[in-house]
Amino acid sequence: MDAEEVTTSPWDGLPVCVAGLGVSGRAAARVLAARGARVTAVDARDGDEQRARAAELEERGVAVRLGDGETLPEGTGLVVTSPGWRPDAPLLAAAAAAGVEIIGEVELAWRLRPEDAAPWLAVTGTDGKTTVVRMLACMLTAAGHKALAVGNVGTPIVEAVAEEYDVLAVELSSYQLHWSSSLAPLAAAVLNIAPDHLDWHGSMDAYVAAKAKIFAPGTVAVYNADDDTSTALAERAGGARRRAGFTLRVPRPGELGVVEELLVDRAFTADPASEAAELAALADVRPFAPHNVANALAAAGLARAFGVPPEAVREGLRSFVPDPHRIQHVADVAGVAYVNDSKATQPHAAAASLAAYESIVWIAGGLLKGLDVDDLVRSCAGRLRGAVLMGRDRHRIAEALARHAADVPVVDVADTDTGAMDRVVTAAAGLARPGDTVLLAPVGASFDMFANYPARGDAFIAAVGRLAAGDPRAS
Template sequence: MDAQEVTAWEGLPVCVAGLGVSGRAAARVLAARGARVTAVDARDDDAWRGHAAELEALGVTVRLGDGDTLPPGTGLVVTSPGWRPDAPLLVTAAAAGIEVVGEVELAWRLRPAGAAPWLAITGTDGKTTVVRMLAGMLTAAGHDALAVGNVGTPIVEAVLEKHDVLAVELSSYQLHWSSSVVPRAAAVLNVAPDHLDWHGSMDAYVAAKAKIFAPGTLAVYNVCDLTSRTLAERCERRAGFTLDVPAPGQLGVVEELLVDRAFTADPTREAAELASLGDVRPFAPHNVANALAAAALARSFGVPPEAVRAGLRSFVPDPHRIQHVADVAGVAYINDSKATQPHAAAASLAAYDPIVWIAGGLLKGLDVDDLVKTCAGRLRGVVLLGRDRERIAAALARHAPDVPVVDVPDTDTGAMDRVVMQASSLARPGDTVLLAPVGASFDMFADYPARGDAFIAAVRRLAESR
């Protein structure tokens, strides 16, 4: 840390709003640079008091039980991504002309000279998968690479470490609170309605995503996603990815191969073979698109084709995302509990045929009509659970009236066993029973992993009983 770097933060009164992982990291880093940090959070329990004690030992003032009041004299607010723009403390700061930034923007400003460049990813779905695929490709090429953002090490700490390159996952929340971040290359994977309660409108959600394509950034876009493509059109440098045969300037699929016609010496006449479809795990169309997006970012950084293939082969899929649980009586059982909104569920439903679909939960105000209409021809049957199951049932009645639907109103701990049993009674050998709930899990479960775990356990009990 040089003297100039210290001086920029020395004595600056900063309010860190939220004591989650990113908030605590921001408070630690700022305190180490001599800022006068006050951390606030409405939560006040044993865990948070423990976090408070650790920060107070570093000279941070911590105020628990009150997340609404802006500390007097604050010169900068660093907000956690979960805090909505209409939170009282943030509204007060904005009205007073006090700048509000997120941990990502703070990290960008804290980068030392010669800091690792960023290869950044955003999108409604697939971010974590792509950032981890990308990190694997970079590592296979011999780079000291780290996946950060919504995964792994807090980015505000990672930028101060020695790395060759950072693979950065960025949510719409994080981008909303960013203003000067300029990745070397960035991808917008897809854009579909989500988090509209936080952003206030679809236009605001898209505007947040658009920030990742900063001036000077190479824009990696999804040829088949209108919003991604439109955002990239205003960028001087861009590369597309598609599940079709790629045009010059794109990565795509030729027969069973993933190929690059964007980062070769002569994209017009030359294509580089990167991997085969068999190297993509789990195999599904949307995951092939994820692999191509990761490959485009890796290739933009000079990663050779053989490292792209090696990175894909080393990739270990996250649990609860198109996870094959078991085959029982000739029926495949797939856990995609992470499919918590229509866009994610559509990707899963497009990967299998025929399907017994397990759906339901909290729809967060999102419409499911288009989803049901699109997937109706693939459905053998549907089993519904969760609070908003009647809305899905209504869409099925409109668009798939001949598909059998079983309603499971139970919310006790044994409900998933009954759901799986009903699904098994509808399925035939060769079918897929797919948990792609299209809703959040909090009406019945602690989170989507808990819902997925309940499904896995129920399928295993079903297998043991056969």
């Protein structure tokens, strides 16, 4: 190759610190090293798992420092942080004080895109993000596009942008958006906003401000017309190319919504004032629940913004396979339905789950992370047949039930051993009557008793299975 043909990557020789050796951190380190950056990856932990990860990165030319996640490597010109690192972490605070730019993996991926890169259809919100991007990917695939769901799910986005796709369905958390500055999706949706991660962001205003970044100039803003904050963010997005709402009501021009048993579009038709397109039937939404209908409409809005035809929206919904632990029907036992929504780890998610059923024995508890549950209990009190409480903060839910649902019987399960879920499910079965739903919608995080919310959901599924089989452990 002639000298004049040699191109230099803007990353060549750039001293970059990658903070964290999780999935996104390792992917960022690999990609940057391949682009010629001088990468130092740091992690506060120094166990066998971290050492194995370090060895893999060192083979790719990445310097790795374990056991010290606080000291900024000397000479660092850019920090790429993993989503879990708080802005006040010592290393990040030192970088900010030194004037070193801090970005996240998502911002890095946006900057690494080739000129002919696939457009992004982005999704954020307190609840429903993963479901929406997976629904959206199904719709895009049904329309014949080579598409992939990325971001907080599946393939790390810094790796996906190097592949040849027609379009990417991108899930974005508030953490990822906080560390982003230049990304501009073709279309973006804010599903809903409720208090969450306030310990990380410092305030509700800061949390909302992070979410608002998704409505970048030139983006089609898809918003929840039934959510005041989502609507306000779209209205304030002055640079948005256009706005499209979604609602569980009959849609007005410029909205997608529900007419009788149908999902319809009055936003992306040739004449929204007088024309509606039938997208799908309510029966095509699985699992069926009001908040999941909203998820389907949000995904449809993004798909339609990309030009997906109505029949592909329907086909995509029909091919969508729901993730486990999200309003997952487990079994019917003695006329009682058992539903696993272990993913409902805060009040907004639990409220959506509770609203889907008429007569409920509620299994709740865990780590509430300082969130208030009074409004939740007040709103669902009329649906409760009974409640079974577990986990560290169960007393706070019990106090709210005493204030707002004093006639609802409550069983307190203080056990935290491996058999605790069997006792919880048995207690719930004792309160339930035929036609009721025993609903695991914990409203709290799982870490007081389980490794994570899937482990809690799996424990519930196993306990229900033993109950159905008459196993003595479930009695």
